Amino acid sequence: MTETAVTDGSDDQTDRPTLDVGFIPAECPGTGAVGATRTSELLIQKLSHHHDLTVYVASQAEADPERLPARDRVEYVLHDGLGKLPHPLLTKLDAMREEVDALGTHDMVHTYSPGFIPILADLDVPTLSTLNSYLPACPKGDFRYYDGEKCTGHGTAKCINCIAHADVDRRKGVENSLRSVYSSLGKVNYVDDAMTAIHDVDAFQALSPHIKDDYANMGVDRERITVVPHFYDDEFYHPEWDRPLDEGDGFTLLHVGRLQENKGQESLVRAMPRLLSNHGDLTLRVAGSGGYEEGLHKLARQLGVDHAIDWLGYVDHDDVPPLYEDADAFVYPGLLDEPFGRVLLEALGTYTPVLASDVGSTDYIVGDAGVRFEADDPAALADGFDALVADYERHRAAIPEQLERFAPDTVESAFLDLYAEVAETRTPATAGR
Known part of the structure; x- marks a missing residue:
C-alpha cells in the first residue's frame, strides 16, 4: 500500500x-x-x-x-x-x-x-x-413476515413457514409461485x-x-x-428539464418499475378513479413489465380507467430518460422497505417531483422534493397527489438542494x-x- x-x-x-x-x-x-x-x-x-x-x-x-x-x-x-x-x-x-x-x-x-x-x-x-x-x-429478500409486517429476525422454522404462506398469498400463478418457493427455500x-x-x-x-x-x-x-x-447517474441528470408546469397540456404522471405485487402498482391503479375525478386531464404512463401485468390491465378495465393509462411495457434503459422529460411527476407506490430506490434519483435528476409511499428510504431520498403517502392505500395516494399538485412549484424548487447529497x-x-x-x-x- x-x-x-x-x-x-x-x-x-x-x-x-x-x-x-x-x-x-x-x-x-x-x-x-x-x-x-x-x-x-x-x-x-x-x-x-x-x-x-x-x-x-x-x-x-x-x-x-x-x-x-x-x-x-x-x-x-x-x-x-x-x-x-x-x-x-x-x-x-x-x-x-x-x-x-x-x-x-x-x-x-x-x-x-x-x-x-x-x-x-x-x-x-x-x-x-x-x-x-x-x-x-x-x-425471500423482502424482510416481510407473511408478506405483511416487517420481520423481527430469522429462524429456520419461522422462515420456512413464512415462505410457504407468502407464496400462497402472492396470487402469481402456480409456476411463478413454485419458482419463488424453490428460490427462497x-x-x-x-x-x-x-x-x-x-x-x-x-x-x-x-x-x-x-x-x-x-x-x-x-x-x-x-x-x-x-x-x-x-x-445519481449522469445519464439521468438533466437540470435543463426544469420547466414550469403547463396546466393547459394536462398532467402526466410517470411510473417506472417491474410490475409485481410488492411494487404496489395495484394501489396506483385503484387510485385512478379518484385521481381522474379531481384531475380529468391526467394521464398515467407505466413503463415496465412483469408477472402482474395482465392482472393490472384487467383491473384498470374493470375500474373504467384503462383509457387514461398508457401501458408502455418494457422500456430499454437508454430510452427511459426522455420519459421523465415528458412527465410532470413520478409516482412510486412500493410496499417494501427497500434499502434504496434508484428510480427516485432518476426522477429527481431530471427535475421531476416525486409522489412516493412512506416505506424504506423514500423520505431520505425525496425530502421536500415531493410528497409521501401511506403505502397500500389508494385514498392516501390520491390525497398525496392533490397535495403535490397544490404546492407543485415549491416541491420542484426543493430538488437541487435534495440532489446535492447524492x-x-x-x-x-x-x-x-x-x-x-x-x-x-x-x-x-x-x-x-
Missing part, C-alpha cells in the same frame, strides 16, 4: 492511500442497466480513478468483454455462465470460494452484494460489505450462515439511515455501519474516506509490498 494524493472530484486534494482492492459486484457488469448491477458499474468507474481494482465476477449471465465498464487500473476475474443448480446463489458462492486465496492478497475486499458475506468472513484482510438488500437476514441455510458470518466482517456501507437502523436492530454493531448512498462527487469522496478507514482495520496482506 502506497501513499499518494488523490482527488475526490473537487479542486481540493486529500492524502489518502492508493489501495489494491478486490471488488465483488452484485452481478456481472455490463449485463444489466438497472439496480445494483448499474450501480456496481458506476462505482467501478469512479473507484478506478483512485485505486487498483480486481473485479471478481460470479454470475449466471455471460460476460461481454466489450461492455465491461472500465479498463484502466481494472482487472476482471470472470466466473460467468454459471449453472443455476443446485441453487443460483449457492453456485455463485462456490465459484467465489475458489478465489479466497487470491482475495486474501489485496489491501481490502469490498463486496457490493451482502450475498457474499460468508466469503468475507473467511478472509484475513480488511473487509467491507454493502448492505443493499435484506438477503443475509431473509430468504434454497436460501434458508444460507441465511443462518450469513447471520453468523456477518459479525466477522470489518465494516458495512448502508445505502440509507433506514437500512443502517434495520441491520443494527438485527445485532450488527452500529459503529461498523457507515451510510453512503447511491449517487451528487457523484459527494458520494465518491465519502467512499474514498470509507475505503481509507476500512483499510486500517487490520494489517493488510500487502502492507510494505
Whole structure:
C-alpha cells in the first residue's frame, strides 16, 4: 500500500492511500442497466480513478468483454455462465470460494452484494460489505413476515413457514409461485450462515439511515455501519428539464418499475378513479413489465380507467430518460422497505417531483422534493397527489438542494474516506509490498 494524493472530484486534494482492492459486484457488469448491477458499474468507474481494482465476477449471465465498464487500473476475474443448480446463489458462492486465496492478497475486499458475506468472513484482510438488500437476514429478500409486517429476525422454522404462506398469498400463478418457493427455500441455510458470518466482517456501507437502523436492530454493531448512498447517474441528470408546469397540456404522471405485487402498482391503479375525478386531464404512463401485468390491465378495465393509462411495457434503459422529460411527476407506490430506490434519483435528476409511499428510504431520498403517502392505500395516494399538485412549484424548487447529497462527487469522496478507514482495520496482506 502506497501513499499518494488523490482527488475526490473537487479542486481540493486529500492524502489518502492508493489501495489494491478486490471488488465483488452484485452481478456481472455490463449485463444489466438497472439496480445494483448499474450501480456496481458506476462505482467501478469512479473507484478506478483512485485505486487498483480486481473485479471478481460470479454470475449466471455471460460476460461481454466489450461492455465491461472500465479498463484502466481494472482487472476482471470472470466466473460467468454459471449453472443455476443446485441453487443460483449457492453456485455463485462456490465459484467465489475458489478465489479466497487470491482475495486474501489485496489491501481490502469490498463486496457490493451482502450475498457474499460468508466469503468475507473467511478472509484475513480488511473487509467491507454493502448492505443493499435484506438477503443475509431473509430468504425471500423482502424482510416481510407473511408478506405483511416487517420481520423481527430469522429462524429456520419461522422462515420456512413464512415462505410457504407468502407464496400462497402472492396470487402469481402456480409456476411463478413454485419458482419463488424453490428460490427462497434454497436460501434458508444460507441465511443462518450469513447471520453468523456477518459479525466477522470489518465494516458495512448502508445505502440509507433506514437500512443502517434495520441491520443494527438485527445485532450488527452500529459503529461498523457507515451510510453512503447511491449517487445519481449522469445519464439521468438533466437540470435543463426544469420547466414550469403547463396546466393547459394536462398532467402526466410517470411510473417506472417491474410490475409485481410488492411494487404496489395495484394501489396506483385503484387510485385512478379518484385521481381522474379531481384531475380529468391526467394521464398515467407505466413503463415496465412483469408477472402482474395482465392482472393490472384487467383491473384498470374493470375500474373504467384503462383509457387514461398508457401501458408502455418494457422500456430499454437508454430510452427511459426522455420519459421523465415528458412527465410532470413520478409516482412510486412500493410496499417494501427497500434499502434504496434508484428510480427516485432518476426522477429527481431530471427535475421531476416525486409522489412516493412512506416505506424504506423514500423520505431520505425525496425530502421536500415531493410528497409521501401511506403505502397500500389508494385514498392516501390520491390525497398525496392533490397535495403535490397544490404546492407543485415549491416541491420542484426543493430538488437541487435534495440532489446535492447524492451528487457523484459527494458520494465518491465519502467512499474514498470509507475505503481509507476500512483499510486500517487490520494489517493488510500487502502492507510494505
